[in-house]
Amino acid sequence: MGHPLYQRRGAISYDSSDQTALYIRMLGDVRVRSQVGFEPERRSSHPYLCIDFRTLHTRLSCGSTSASSAPERRVHRLLSFQRYLHSSRLLRGVPQQIPLHILDEDYTGQARCMLEKVGTWNFDIFLFDRLTNGNSLVTLTFHLLNQYGLVELFQLDMVKLWRFLVMVQEDYHSDNPYHNAVHAADVTQAMYCYLREPMLAKSLTSYDILLGLVAAATHDLGHPGVNQPFLIKTDHYLATLYRNTSVLENHHWKSAVGLLRETGLFSHLPAEDSLNMERELGSLILATDISRQNEYLSRFRMHLDQENLCLSNASHRHFILQMALKCADICNPCRPWELSKQWSEKVTEEFFQQGDIEKKHKLEVSPLCDRETNTVGNIQIGFMTYVAEPLFAEWARFSDTRLSQTMLGHMGLNKASWGGLQQEQTSISEEAEPSTAGADTEDAAVAQMDGSRTAGGTSSKEIPQGNRES
Numbered sequence: 001m002g003h004p005l006y007q008r009r010g011a012i013s014y015d016s017s018d019q020t021a022l023y024i025r026m027l028g029d030v031r032v033r034s035q036v037g038f039e040p041e042r043r044s045s046h047p048y049l050c051i052d053f054r055t056l057h058t059r060l061s062c063g064s065t066s067a068s069s070a071p072e073r074r075v076h077r078l079l080s081f082q083r084y085l086h087s088s089r090l091l092r093g094v095p096q097q098i099p100l101h102i103l104d105e106d107y108t109g110q111a112r113c114m115l116e117k118v119g120t121w122n123f124d125i126f127l128f129d130r131l132t133n134g135n136s137l138v139t140l141t142f143h144l145l146n147q148y149g150l151v152e153l154f155q156l157d158m159v160k161l162w163r164f165l166v167m168v169q170e171d172y173h174s175d176n177p178y179h180n181a182v183h184a185a186d187v188t189q190a191m192y193c194y195l196r197e198p199m200l201a202k203s204l205t206s207y208d209i210l211l212g213l214v215a216a217a218t219h220d221l222g223h224p225g226v227n228q229p230f231l232i233k234t235d236h237y238l239a240t241l242y243r244n245t246s247v248l249e250n251h252h253w254k255s256a257v258g259l260l261r262e263t264g265l266f267s268h269l270p271a272e273d274s275l276n277m278e279r280e281l282g283s284l285i286l287a288t289d290i291s292r293q294n295e296y297l298s299r300f301r302m303h304l305d306q307e308n309l310c311l312s313n314a315s316h317r318h319f320i321l322q323m324a325l326k327c328a329d330i331c332n333p334c335r336p337w338e339l340s341k342q343w344s345e346k347v348t349e350e351f352f353q354q355g356d357i358e359k360k361h362k363l364e365v366s367p368l369c370d371r372e373t374n375t376v377g378n379i380q381i382g383f384m385t386y387v388a389e390p391l392f393a394e395w396a397r398f399s400d401t402r403l404s405q406t407m408l409g410h411m412g413l414n415k416a417s418w419g420g421l422q423q424e425q426t427s428i429s430e431e432a433e434p435s436t437a438g439a440d441t442e443d444a445a446v447a448q449m450d451g452s453r454t455a456g457g458t459s460s461k462e463i464p465q466g467n468r469e470s
Helices: 030-035 040-044 053-059 066-086 109-115 125-131 136-147 158-171 181-195 206-218 228-233 237-241 247-263 271-286 290-306 314-329 337-360 376-398 402-432 441-451
Strands: 006-009 012-015
Touching (some): 125 136, 125 181, 181 206, 181 314, 206 247, 290 314
């Protein structure tokens, strides 16, 4: 941290020797942007370029006091963990399985019992997050890395690993109803389910598994709660930095790399291995850009048609990891109804909040973001029909297992449930006046592919920037 080329300003880490590799962990720090070549005049010429999203998130939730206590809780957790390490035998050698009691501060008996079933598809991440006191991402990811023996195998320093995971969790905006740390934990749990599928379990290396879990945990890091088109049309500096291409995904990737370097989690590895890990992490995260869905799906379908996937080939294994992460990222429609419905409502609320902001500032309202002309049901039905179903049908061709059939079964039932709710709402609204809620589902799905992803929600913020459902 003391290195002159690697500095930290507030919540932002960046490498001042490489402007295109800014490791931006949060949006809106004007000081850093001015130091790396963004002229204040240009930024202030547009009303959205000076928005500080940290201020934004607290502005409309000023009644909450949780923010003030969070830093104290984090420091307390870290100090407790370090005190335990320094007073235990772990200092004299890491055991094969790190005992769960080192996490007693965040674990309850119920949370520990849940982790014993972490590989089941009906895993309730919302309950788990409550049982871990809002630390689902840290707790679950640490548990999985340890369960696979990756902490010992890669000789990861546990204090660095814990610090990395805590910082990752805290860099997700908790005020985003959907793109928050709970979504990241849910995607990580889904990724674990896929890694255990026979086709992958017998082929993936420990390196692949480490990469897949880290990518899942960080895939939406620093998501601001609005989509890429919003960033582009408001001339946000991230859109300029990444040339309007996979803006959010590049931001998530660079943010993750910044935290890896800041914590030094892989600093003990050979430099070439560490750089390869960063590059491949980026390749996985960039694959979650929903606007490139057809590109990946066509390639996947071609491999399956030609039956030429060879998982002893490193590049083919990496491609399957990309597809697994894509599935994990948009698997909400495939969860049991009780879970899927919650995610659907969250993502839709996030869309609607962006629309509210666009209306307030006289901007064209983005597709799916107008709460007056869209409903949760019509958005989800379109998304399932044109985005989720084609992807999971191909995944089932690749991995024809009980899990794949379970996911397709849940999606069919969920789609029917939303259809039933839509009919009820339509009947009620028609009694009063003609309804405009039934937006064309295919157009809605295509629009959603452009700027967001599946289930997730948001809260009422004043002015966000950048939503996408990764």
